[in-house]
Amino acid sequence: MIAFRYLLNGRLDVREGTIRSTTDLDRLDGAPQGGGAANDRLHHEAALRLTGAEQRYTACRRALVDVMSAAKRPLTIPEILAAAGGVTVSSAYRNLTILCEAEVARRVSGADDLGRFELAEDVSGHHHHHLICSSCGTMADVNASDKLEKAVAEAARQAAEETGFDVKTHRVDLEGLCPACR
Numbered sequence: 001m002i003a004f005r006y007l008l009n010g011r012l013d014v015r016e017g018t019i020r021s022t023t024d025l026d027r028l029d030g031a032p033q034g035g036g037a038a039n040d041r042l043h044h045e046a047a048l049r050l051t052g053a054e055q056r057y058t059a060c061r062r063a064l065v066d067v068m069s070a071a072k073r074p075l076t077i078p079e080i081l082a083a084a085g086g087v088t089v090s091s092a093y094r095n096l097t098i099l100c101e102a103e104v105a106r107r108v109s110g111a112d113d114l115g116r117f118e119l120a121e122d123v124s125g126h127h128h129h130h131l132i133c134s135s136c137g138t139m140a141d142v143n144a145s146d147k148l149e150k151a152v153a154e155a156a157r158q159a160a161e162e163t164g165f166d167v168k169t170h171r172v173d174l175e176g177l178c179p180a181c182r
Contacts, residue, residue: 038125042069045123046104053102060087061095065104069124073140074108074116111175112137121169129171133178144172 046065047057055061067083068075075083081092096117099105104123108116111134118141121127127149128141144152156167 039069042119042123046099046102049102049104049123050098053098055098055102058095060091061099061104063087064092064095064099065119068105068117068119071118074110074118074130076114076116080117108139110137110139111135130173131178132173132175133181134175135177135181138178138180140178142174148172 043057043062043065046061050057050061063084064080064087067080070083077089077092077096080096081087081089084092087095096105096107100107100117103120105117106120108118108130110116110130110132114137116139118124119126126141127143129144131140131142133139152170152172156170159165160167
């Protein structure tokens with residue numbers, strides 16, 4: 001069996017077995033968190049980036065990285081606090097700012113005023129886009145088709161050629177109404 005992390009009744013639980021239904025925050029996907037090459041690579045990359053920014057990879061920052069790594073979508077501060085048990089609000093804001101400055105994490109803006117946080121794509125190794133509810137602000141990750149990615153890459157190439165910009169990456173946010181708001 002593999003240990004999984006997920007939210008249960010507002011706190012992070014580690015259990016062995018398969019994740020079924022948790023709470024309304026079931027968007028924590030149950031990715032293995034007990035170690036392994038992918039988890040080691042993630043933490044090694046985070047430590048390298050923080051060192052490059054003259055910051056330490058503290059236990060608090062590691063906990064925040066673990067929470068974001070387990071999530072299927074960008075998380076708000078209250079969601080991160082619920083999952084990272086024992087982290088204070090001020091520590092969460094301060095450490096998320098440092099993680100963003102070191103390019104370990106990034107802040108994602110949605111349709112509401114709440115900032116959400118996720119691991120940087122080149123740290124997580126997961127390229128994705130977002131579905132955003134324009135009513136309640138709910139945000140979900142969505143994988144784009146190869147056809148869409150090729151079209152966006154070609155559009156980025158043309159835009160770079162026409163403007164002289166050096167395009168590094170792209171984001172596609174699709175806005176609409178989530179099932180609960182329809």
